[in-house]
Amino acid sequence: MFPTFLIGLREGLEASLVVGILVAYLVKTGNGHRLRPLWGGIATAIGISLAFGALLQFTSAEMSFKAQEAFGGFASLVAVAFVTWMVFWMRRTARHLKAELHGRLDTALTLGPLALALTAFVAVGREGLETALFLWAAVQSTGQSATPITGAVLGLLASVVIGYLLYKRAVNLNLKTFFTWTGAGLVVVAAGVFAYGVHDLQEAGLLPGLNTVAFDVSEHVPPSSWYGTLLKGIFNFSPKTSVLQAAAWVSYVVPVLYLFFRPSRPAAAPAAPARQTASV
Amino acid sequence: MRASFLLTLPLALALAACGGSSDGGSTASGGGAVSVTSSDHACEVATTAFDPGKITFDVKNTSKDVTEVYVYGKGSGGQFDKVVGEVENIAPGTSRDFPVQVTSGEYEVACKPGQAGDGIRTKITVSGDTASAPQDAAYDREVKVTAKEYAFTGLEGFQAKAGEKVEFKLDNAGSMEHELEILGPDGKAVGEVGPTAPGKDGEVIVSLDKPGTYTYLCGIADHESRGMKGTFTVS
Structure with a gap:
């Protein structure tokens, strides 16, 4: 049961963390009524993933390896774009808060419902198909044993609980700490997703260099161990990382964290790493 | 929400449709799935000689660990490191299947209990055209x-x-x-x-x-x- 528990935990963890932070953000800024589109996005992602996964597992429909990897890769890149944009959107709101311009919060939130729904949708949907396939395979084997499905469901539930605990903790932080740490946390998570997406596209053969390995520590960090699971679930850390994957991670995390921690100026709203050379 | 649903579903279906297209050829076993049993120390592939075309592998995990199965072709360096098909996250006691398109040549099926390392490998051979495979006679x-x-x-x-x-x-x-x-x-x-x-x-x-x-x-x-x-x- 433990192995399936760990897979469930790993697949659910990253989405739970992102959703936990988004919910905390909305509640903290007094926008609890905006939660509805967020849940809508999550429910839609789960629904589509389960339906499509069932189609693949129980009927003769098949998805070629390349198509599946390409889907995973592109979905990851879309998720990274949304989460990055979200981070800077939150950062801008934080600045209004700092300037005690509470009234302007609503302006920042006008981007609201659809953007929130889409972010939640891609955060959950990215790993949704793979998770659904894994779940349905467990369901299919319940004739012989109910252990796989029990472990998988408990794992997913555990990831949701962790997301909830993060939310509880985050809601009680003071605003400045909240924005700094959740924002930086999201950037690191997004960097992992970006590198993972690159790896998927390498496996699909759309990007080269799959076997040009930067490092391989799978001897020391077995993917099926609990710590391997947590590293993978939170940071998308692969024990065997290709050079391109590592380069992608660095080239995302360095400029984005720089932009994130850069002292804020009134006019700046960098959704993309557009270089601004004005004095700080 | 509706917008994202409408955008995503056709994309997913289109990918499935192109993946499920019926390319030529039949497998040596007469078209059924080829079973692969991934245990703690072995990787048993039911058939090791195939005709070119599509092979569907049905992987059963009998080990204690989560496993994954890769099919490798020869890469540019002559090693079996070019992924032609893969299925990950097969929990103990469960089965997953996956399709692979192959042309004449040698391939290796690798079971990776614990999801790490080079895996336990079994060589398979794809040869000839559909008519001449002796086991089909x-x-x-x-x-x-x-x-x-x-x-x-x-x-x-x-x-x-x-x-x-x-x-x-x-x-x-x-x-x-x-x-x-x-x-x-x-x-x-x-x-x-x-x-x-x-x-x-x-x-x-x-x-x-x-x-x-x-x-x-x-x-x-x-x-x-x-x-x-x-x-x-x-x-």
Whole structure:
């Protein structure tokens, strides 16, 4: 049961963390009524993933390896774009808060419902198909044993609980700490997703260099161990990382964290790493 | 929400459709899935000689660990490191299947219990064309099917007993490319004669193992909906 528990935990963890932070953000800024589109996005992602996964597992429909990897890769890149944009959107709101311009919060939130729904949708949907396939395979084997499905469901539930605990903790932080740490946390998570997406596209053969390995520590960090699971679930850390994957991670995390921690100026709203050379 | 739903679903379906397209060739086992058993210390592949085309591997994990199975072809360096197919996250006690397209040559099937390392490898060979594979030679009887725009003839009233091995010989008397796909009572493909040019023929041997209603059709373009479809019964 433990192995399936760990897979469930790993697949659910990253989405739970992102959703936990988004919910905390909305509640903290007094926008609890905006939660509805967020849940809508999550429910839609789960629904589509389960339906499509069932189609693949129980009927003769098949998805070629390349198509599946390409889907995973592109979905990851879309998720990274949304989460990055979200981070800077939150950062801008934080600045209004700092300037005690509470009234302007609503302006920042006008981007609201659809953007929130889409972010939640891609955060959950990215790993949704793979998770659904894994779940349905467990369901299919319940004739012989109910252990796989029990472990998988408990794992997913555990990831949701962790997301909830993060939310509880985050809601009680003071605003400045909240924005700094959740924002930086999201950037690191997004960097992992970006590198993972690159790896998927390498496996699909759309990007080269799959076997040009930067490092391989799978001897020391077995993917099926609990710590391997947590590293993978939170940071998308692969024990065997290709050079391109590592380069992608660095080239995302360095400029984005720089932009994130850069002292804020009134006019700046960098959704993309557009270089601004004005004095700080 | 609606917008994202409408955007995503067709994309996913389109990917599935292109992945599930019926390319030519039949597997050595007559079109059924090839079982792979991944245990703690072994990787048993039921068949190791194949015809070119699509192979569906059905992986059963009997080990204590989560496993994954890769099919590798030869990469540019001559090593078996080019991924041609893969399935991850197979929990202990569960089964997953995955399709692979292969051409003539050598491949390695690698089971990776614990999801790390190079895996336990089994070499498989893909050779020849569909007609000459020796293990396909034995069959109980032959039935001729003629394809034209847009109908099949020859299978009207065809019946078989469960367990019979039948060679379906497709003769394309039309002016377009046609194929013959045969689906079992559960809707899963049991064999097919891949795309066959006008004036050419092809054959496939199918083990009609399960009783029930089988469906045959042409999977090219919209030929099925234009009438190239039918059923027969296995008792």
